[in-house]
Amino acid sequence: MAEERPEWWKTDFGPPHYELMLPEVLKKNYGKWAYHEVVKCGVIKRVAESGDTIYVVRFGTPRLLSIYTIKELCDIADKYTGGYLRWTSRHNVEFILTDESKIDDLIKEVQERTGFPCGGTWDAPTGKYALSNIIHTQGWIHCHTPAIDASGIVKAVMDELYEYFVEMKLPAMCRISLACCGNMCGAVHASDISIVGIHRAPPLVDDDAVRRTCELPSTAAACPNAAIRIKAKEKTVEVDGEKCMYCGNCYTMCPGMPLFDPENDGAAILCAGKVSDARHRPELSKVVVPWVPNEPPRWPTLVSYVKKIFLAWAENARKHERMAEFVERIGWERFFDLAGIEFTEHLIDDFRIVPFMYDSYRVGTQFRW
Amino acid sequence: MAEERPEWWKTDFGPPHYELMLPEVLKKNYGKWAYHEVVKCGVIKRVAESGDTIYVVRFGTPRLLSIYTIKELCDIADKYTGGYLRWTSRHNVEFILTDESKIDDLIKEVQERTGFPCGGTWDAPTGKYALSNIIHTQGWIHCHTPAIDASGIVKAVMDELYEYFVEMKLPAMCRISLACCGNMCGAVHASDISIVGIHRAPPLVDDDAVRRTCELPSTAAACPNAAIRIKAKEKTVEVDGEKCMYCGNCYTMCPGMPLFDPENDGAAILCAGKVSDARHRPELSKVVVPWVPNEPPRWPTLVSYVKKIFLAWAENARKHERMAEFVERIGWERFFDLAGIEFTEHLIDDFRIVPFMYDSYRVGTQFRW
Amino acid sequence: MSETPLLDQIPDGPWPSFVKEIRKTAEIQDKLVAEGKEIKMPGSARGLLKQLERSYKDKRTHWKHGGIVAVVGYGGGVIGRYSDLEDEIPEVHHFHTIRVNMPAGWFYTTKALRQLCDAWEKWGSGITNFHGSTGDIILLGTRSEYLQPMFEEMMRMDPPFDIGGSGSDLRTPSACMGPAMCEFACYDTLDLCYELTMEFQNELHRPMWPYKFKFKCSGCPNDCVAAKARSDFAIIGTWKDEIQIDQEAVREYAKWMDIENEVVKLCPTGAIKWDGKELTIDNKNCVRCMHCINKMPKALKPGKERGATILIGGKAPFVEGAILGWVAVPFIEIKKPYTEIKEMAERLWEWWDDVGKFRERVGELIWRRGMREFLRVIGKDVDVRMIRYPRTNPFMFFEKHELRPSKYLEELDKKGVKIRSFTYGEEEE
C-alpha cells in the first residue's frame, strides 16, 4: 500500500557511485597504475603508466569523529586536493595530492587543526613498516554487550605505541584489532595482536525481564553449551553455571540475561593471526593472555601485556616476518619466554567442538626446551 | 570360588621376560650400542661401545606363517645364531649373527628353505632406503567385517614393488599399510601409502537376526550418523540409506546388519601420513583414491593405483623426503597431476564433525596452476 | 570539579582522542544552539560523555538492547539503542545509530561529506564513526522520531546517500581502493562492489534470511579489506598465468635490495631464482602469494590472465569457532555485468533460505551439509585447490549413480532403503 510520496522520494537507490567521488587524476589513470613508493612515513607516491604522479598522505584518526572535525578535514581537502579525500580500511584518512611541494604544508595543517598524526604506511621494498591504526568496535560508547570499552583502550594502546605509527621501524606488518565482546565485530580473529572483551561469570537471570521480554525456547536454544533450562511453570529460565562459558549468546537473544560483572569482566589478548596471503597463508589469532581486568581510564595492565607481546616480536623478528611467521619459526615455547608471559591451562582449547581444538594439540614429540 | 587346580596351574603370569630371549651379546651390550651401519640391503652391522659387533639380517615374511615354517626358521637360527631370532614391528624376521662370514650362507639358506627375501632395511646416513613389509590385517582369512581381503592384496602389491624391498633405491622411508575395514587395525591412518577396505552401501537389515541377536538401543546408538531408527513394534530397526556412510559400526554391534555388496565393496587409497618425528611432525594419511573394486585374486586396478602413487613420489622426491614432506613441497595440485589420478568430490571431507574437516579446507589464496 | 574526571585522563598522550571529538561536538553544539541553530538533539554529545564517565566508573556498559527501529520501507540499517540511565541522562535516552552505505573504496568529495555532516548536525548527535568495521558510515546517536527525517534528507542530497545493512540481511559490501589507486588490482573491486550493492538492494534493506551475509572485494591476495576473515563471500583478485617480469627493473632493485634473502628465500615455495642478472620464476610452482610482487612493484606484476578466487564462510567465532573463508571457486573471471557471481550468490541464498537454520551463517551451513551439496548448489566443479589436504577419514558418501548394479542393491531396493542421490535444481529441467 504505497502512501502518497513526494516526488523526490526514493528507495533502494544505493550508495553514491564511486566515480562521482574520484578526482580527475584517478579517473584518468583508473586501472593503469604502474607502481608506488613510500616517500616517507605517511606519504605514498603513486605513478601511473601515463606518467601522472600522485602523493597519498595518510593520517591516523580516532575513528570516532565529530562532524566538525570532518568539516575541517573537508576544508583542508578543498585547499589542497581540489575537494577529494578518502578513508582507508583501517580508519585512517588520506589526502590525494598532485603537487609534491604541498605535502609538508598539508601535514602541518592537518596536525595543527585536528591533531591527527601523519604515518601508518609501510614499504615492502625497503622492508620498513609502520604500525597502522587499530580496527575496533563500539564498547561502552554504544553497545549493549561489551565486556570492555573500545575507544578508551585503543587510545591507551596507541599512545604507548605512537612512535611506531609515525616512523616505519617495524620489521614487518603488524595489525592490532580490538573487539569489545565475543561477537568480534572486527578482524580480531585474524590479527597480529588482538584484544577481545570477555565476561567471566554466568548471566544473572532477571526473571521479571525474562517474562516480559524473552521467548523462552529461542533463549535456551541460543546457548552453545546447553546450559539453559526452561522453568516452564515459572515462565523463566535457569542457568547451569558450571556449563556456562559466559559467551553472552543468551543475552543477545534475551535482555533478561545480563552478565556484567565489573570485577570479572575484562579482556583476553590474542596474537599471531593474519589475513594476507603474503608468504604465509592466513591464520586465526591465538589466545595468549586469558584475562586482564578492566582498568579504566588507561588500562595499564592490558597495555603492558600488549607492549610485551609487541616488543617480543618487533625486537626479534626478521624482515617481513609477521607475528604468525615469527612464532612459527621460534616456536610457542620460546615466544612465551620472550614475551615474558605465562602459559596457562586456559590457553589449551577445550571448547566443545572436538576435533577443532584437537588440531591445536601437538602430535609428535618435536619441542624446544 | 577357586576350583582344585593342578600344581602347575598359573594365572596372570605374563609374557616371558625379555631377558630370557636375548643372546649373550645383546645382554652384555644392553643399552651400550655405539652405532650401526647398513652393510647391504637387509644386513645391519651394529657395534657396541665394548667393540662387540653383530650383524642383523632381515627377511620379509608374509606374516601369516605355518608353524612348520617357524620351525624351519628355528632350525636356521640354531645353526647360525645359537638359537635366537626376532621379528620386527613390521612382520620381518631378523637373525642376529656375530660372525660376519656367515651372512651370505644364512641368506642363501633362508631363501632356499622359506623363499623369504633378504632386504627391507634403510640407511639414513647414505640416504638409501628400501621399502619394508606391509603392515596388514585379517581380511577374508579371519574377520567378519572386511570389505576387502588383506593378505591377497599385500601379496599383489609386494610382488609389484618387490625390487624396492631387496634394493635400497628409494629416496626416503616409505611405509605401506593395509586395513580391511574402517576399524583400521593397523597404522593405515598414518602411513605413506595405505589401503583401506570400505563398504559403499547401507546395511541390509536381517529382521530375524536382529530380533534374535541384537539389543536395539545399543545398535541404534552405534550409528555415528543417527541413520538407524528403532521399529519398536516389529522389534527390529530400519536404516535411512541417505544418511548412512556404510561404516559398519552397527554391524559390529549387531550381526543382523550385514553390509556386504561384492560389487560395491572395495578399497580406498590414502597417502602422505607418517609417524616418526624425523624432520616433519607426524601426520594423518589422506584419501586420494575414493574407491577401487575388489578384483581377486590379483587386484590389478588397486595395484596400479598404488604403483602410480608410489612412483610419483619415488621418482620425484628429494633425499629423505617422505611422502608427506614431498606433497608439502610440491602441493596437492601437482601431486594429483604427477600421480595421474583424479581429484574427486569424495576427497573433500564432509564427515559430520564440523571443524575437523574444515581444517583441511584451504584458507587463503595460495595455489599452483 | 570536572563532571568527567576519568574521561579527562583520556586525552593524555599523543594519539588523537575520541573524548576530544565528543567534547568538541558538545562545545560547538552548545554554541550553535545558543545561536539558535536548529539542532534536534542538543546536549546529546555532552550526555554521551556523562554516560561514558559512568561506564568508566562502573566498569560496565549502560546501554540496553534496542527495540526494532527503522525507516519507512526498510527493515535494517538502524541499530536501536536506549540508555539505562534515562532518568539521569535523558539526552541519550534514545541513541540509535544509522548505518549509511559508503561509496565503494571510501572515496569522498568534500561536498558529499558536508551534506551528511550538516544533516547529522540537525537530526543527530553530531558524532560519527568513519567507518564502522563493516565499512558503513556510522551516524552515532539519534532518537526514533528523527530517523525518518534524517533519511529523507539523505535522499535529497546530491548525490543521495542510502542506508546500509543490519540484521539478517545482506550487509553493506565493501572493497579495497583497487584500480583507483593500486597497481596490484587484478579486477575492478570498486565496480564489482557497486554493482553487487545495486543488484541486491532488496536483500540489503529487507532482512529475510536466516542470518547476516557479507560480501567483500579485495583486488589481490594482499586482501586489504580483510575479506577472507570477515565476509561470507570474499572475492579476492588473482591470476593464473605467469608473473610479468621487467628484468631491467629487477636489476635496478638489485642495486640496493638483497634479492636473495628478501625475495628468493622468502618465496613460500622456493619458486624464484636470481642469478644476479635475471630473475626467473617457476610459475608452475608459484602459489600467487604476492610477496615478490610486493617487494618489487616496479619490476613484477601479476599475470595477464586475471580473475578472482571466491572464498566462502569467513566470520566471527560464534557459535562454532571463528572461520577464515575457504576456497569455493579457485578461479573465476570477473567481467561486467558479473552475472556469474550474482547468480552464484543467488543460488547460495536460495539454498540457505531453504535449509539454513535460524542464526546459521552460510559457512556453518556448508559445514553441516557438506561441500558436495554446496558445489551442486553453486553449479561448480570440484577442484583440488579447494582443500589444504584431502580428507583423512574414509567416511565418504556415494550416490546411487556411482554404484555398480548388484543383487545387494536390488535387495536394498526391495526393502525400500533409499540410496543418497543429490541433485540440486534439477526440478527446473
Place this chain on the structure above:
Amino acid sequence: MSETPLLDQIPDGPWPSFVKEIRKTAEIQDKLVAEGKEIKMPGSARGLLKQLERSYKDKRTHWKHGGIVAVVGYGGGVIGRYSDLEDEIPEVHHFHTIRVNMPAGWFYTTKALRQLCDAWEKWGSGITNFHGSTGDIILLGTRSEYLQPMFEEMMRMDPPFDIGGSGSDLRTPSACMGPAMCEFACYDTLDLCYELTMEFQNELHRPMWPYKFKFKCSGCPNDCVAAKARSDFAIIGTWKDEIQIDQEAVREYAKWMDIENEVVKLCPTGAIKWDGKELTIDNKNCVRCMHCINKMPKALKPGKERGATILIGGKAPFVEGAILGWVAVPFIEIKKPYTEIKEMAERLWEWWDDVGKFRERVGELIWRRGMREFLRVIGKDVDVRMIRYPRTNPFMFFEKHELRPSKYLEELDKKGVKIRSFTYGEEEE
C-alpha cells in the same frame, strides 16, 4: 581341476605367499595325521583354503561374528569366529584365534618358539600370524573346546606363555627393540613394557573398561612401534639437554656426506650450523626430531638428560576421526619401578571408568571433558609443549578461585548459581 583356482594364482610373483604357508601346513598335517600324530584340527588348514577360495569367488567374507569364548579365569585374549559355510566346510566351523602375549621387542629363543609351534600343531590349525598388529602372536583358528587345553599347555612351557588382550581391556603393550640393539634408545623400552604388562595383568586379562586401552613404548622420536598413531598411551623416548657431538666423527662423515644439504638444510628449525670443521647445534632451538642423529649415528647422540614424552589418545578413526596421540606430558623421567607412569595410568583409568561412555576411548573422553580436567586427573601441570598453538576462540572456562570477589558473584550465589570448580581426587585429603 584345482579346488582353488583363484588362490592358485596367488603364489605368482616373488613375494612370499601366504597361500603357500597355508597349503604347506595342510600338506604336512595330512601326512602327520596319516602317520597317526595327535592333531585335533586335522584338515582345518585345507578348510581355510576352501573357505578363502569361496571368498575370492564371492568377493566377501564368510566369517560370522564370534560369540563369547575364553579360557578359564580370563575375559579376553580369544577372538571367537565361526564360518557361515559350516555345512560345506565343517573343518573351520569354529575358527577362534588366541592372542599370545609376545616377549617385549619380539625376541625369541628357538626353544620357546618350538614349544608354541608344537602345542599349536596339536590344538589348533597350525597357522599363525607373526605378529598381530597390536604385537601379539596370533594363533589362527581352533575350536572352543581346545582353547583351554592349549592355554594349559602354554602354562607349562618353559618359559610359559600367557594370553594377550582383547575386548574392553588393556591390550598387550609393545615396545621397540630399544636398548637391546639400538643406540638411540633414550630409556629401557623392553623393561618398561614388561613391567607395565606385569603390573597390569588384571587389567589385561579382564575386560572391565568402557573400551580398549593400549600402551606402546618407543625408545626415541623415530617411534619404531608407531606408538603415536596406535596407542592410547604412547611413551616415546626423548631428551632435554644438548645433543652429544663427536666432532671428529662428524669430520669423518663430512668426507663423503653432503652435511650442508642433507643435515643442516633438513633440520626443521634451522638449528644446525656446519662450517666445514665444526658442527654446532643451537639446542634452544632444536626440537628433538632425530634427523641429524639418524644421519650421523657415529657422531651424534641424544643428550644425557633422558626421559620420555607421553602422548595420549592415538587411535583408529571410529567414531570421531582418527587421532594421532597428542602430548600430555612433554617430559617425564623413566625410572624403575616406573611408579609415576603406573600411577598416571591408574588415575586415568579410574576417571575413564567413572565418566567415560561405552565405547569411548580415553582420547575421545579428553576431547569431551577438556584437557584441564585431564591434567588434574593425572596430576600434571600444563605446559606450552602440549599444544601446536594456543586456542583460537576465547571460550574459556574460569573456576571459582580464579574470579575476583564481587557483588555480582554474591548475587549469583544468592540465586543458587554454581560456578565451575574442578578438583580431582581432593576428597581423599
